[in-house]
Amino acid sequence: MSSISLRNVKKSYGNEVVIENLNLEIRDGSFTVLVGPSGCGKSTTLRMITGLETLSGGDIFIDDTRVNDVPPGKRDISMVFQNYALYPTMSVRENIEFGLTNKKIPKEERQRRISDVCEIVGLTEYLDRKPANLSGGQRQRVALARAMVKQPKVFMMDEPLSNLDAKLRTQMRVELINMHKRMGTTFVYVTHDQVEAMSMADDIVLMNQGKIVQQSGPKELYHNPNCIYTAQFVGSPQTNILDGQLPEKMKLGFRPEKVRLHPVEAGINIPASIQTKEMLGSEIIYSLQTPYGVVMCKSEEDMEDAVKVTMGVEFSSMYLFGADTVRLPFDDKARAAVSAVFGGPSK
Numbered sequence: 001m002s003s004i005s006l007r008n009v010k011k012s013y014g015n016e017v018v019i020e021n022l023n024l025e026i027r028d029g030s031f032t033v034l035v036g037p038s039g040c041g042k043s044t045t046l047r048m049i050t051g052l053e054t055l056s057g058g059d060i061f062i063d064d065t066r067v068n069d070v071p072p073g074k075r076d077i078s079m080v081f082q083n084y085a086l087y088p089t090m091s092v093r094e095n096i097e098f099g100l101t102n103k104k105i106p107k108e109e110r111q112r113r114i115s116d117v118c119e120i121v122g123l124t125e126y127l128d129r130k131p132a133n134l135s136g137g138q139r140q141r142v143a144l145a146r147a148m149v150k151q152p153k154v155f156m157m158d159e160p161l162s163n164l165d166a167k168l169r170t171q172m173r174v175e176l177i178n179m180h181k182r183m184g185t186t187f188v189y190v191t192h193d194q195v196e197a198m199s200m201a202d203d204i205v206l207m208n209q210g211k212i213v214q215q216s217g218p219k220e221l222y223h224n225p226n227c228i229y230t231a232q233f234v235g236s237p238q239t240n241i242l243d244g245q246l247p248e249k250m251k252l253g254f255r256p257e258k259v260r261l262h263p264v265e266a267g268i269n270i271p272a273s274i275q276t277k278e279m280l281g282s283e284i285i286y287s288l289q290t291p292y293g294v295v296m297c298k299s300e301e302d303m304e305d306a307v308k309v310t311m312g313v314e315f316s317s318m319y320l321f322g323a324d325t326v327r328l329p330f331d332d333k334a335r336a337a338v339s340a341v342f343g344g345p346s347k
């Protein structure tokens with residue numbers, strides 16, 4: 001088990017500054033997920049922690065040891081990539097054992113670890129098969145097992161599920177959560193997929209353009225976004241933003257799932273008409289035409305297409321943002337301003 005600390009870390013490739021100044025604390029034993037759009041610096045950050053990439057500035061600590069000059073093999077970190085490579089001529093057992101061969105571990109101990117790990121990832125019945133005779137999900141499990149069997153202090157994964165189909169990905173997510181619980185090791189996981197991040201992480205590090213936008217638990221990230229970027233990154237359809245009406249270029253945000261198709265008491269009520277209706281099963285996604293632009297709504301209420309409704313949003317579901325897109329407190333003054341512009345409570 002280990003904590004990781006990045007202090008004033010910088011990374012440039014030639015003249016291109018990829019990471020300007022990153023400060024990040026990864027808690028011992030946590031399942032930490034770095035999430036953000038493609039190109040924001042997630043893999044670079046991971047590779048600097050593992051030692052596969054040098055730093056242009058700053059320090060990295062694992063526990064209390066500065067590891068800047070410690071080679072990758074000595075950092076006690078195992079890593080699984082999106083494009084994992086298994087040895088095609090070796091059996092599952094041999095592929096997994098390969099991770100241990102240069103560690104001078106006695107045979108009995110090796111066998112014990114392999115059976116433990118295979119029990120965790122559900123490969124016990126497949127130990128003698130060759131990779132060609134395994135499904136995509138089983139192969140990915142071998143890659144995970146090979147990394148786990150080394151019993152690293154830190155276990156890192158870079159988009160390990162991206163090559164799997166949707167159903168298998170969902171299943172593997174649950175398995176990774178269970179693996180983390182059983183192992184108790186620090187997991188650092190990279191993905192561009194907010195759903196993956198939300199479903200697995202204890203700690204989410206949301207990145208954009210080489211910077212951390214917000215770091216918090218999934219619940220906090222969803223309920224308490226610190227800016228418009230976070231509010232819109234998490235959740236689908238994305239958080240509605242009404243822009244251009246409030247004083248001082250403030251903007252009003254609220255999630256589609258908080259939009260009611262009827263008037264509310266403590267909130268705003270806006271005339272709207274249903275433009276499109278998308279049936280998801282238990283929920284329906286509506287796009288509503290309002291005097292302030294299109295608003296997305298996710299609801300269990302089944303309404304007719306093209307009807308006129310009163311769209312209600314409660315004050316308690318609103319986010320207020322400043323001109324700089326940073327979240328502002330929703331105090332009495334804000335409430336009065338929002339009521340004055342968008343029309344107040346129904347009674």
Ligand SMILES: Nc1ncnc2c1ncn2[C@@H]1O[C@H](COP(=O)(O)OP(=O)(O)O)[C@@H](O)[C@H]1O
Binds near residue numbers: 039041
């Ligand atoms: N070896 C490299 N040489 C030059 N630029 C690189 C290299 N690796 C990554 N980059 C650049 O660094 C930025 C961040 O990349 P990366 O960390 O791979 O992003 P992510 O994993 O979030 O998609 C991108 O703009 C990418 O083009």
Ligand SMILES: [Mg+2]
Binds near residue numbers: 042043044
């Ligand atoms: Mg990447």
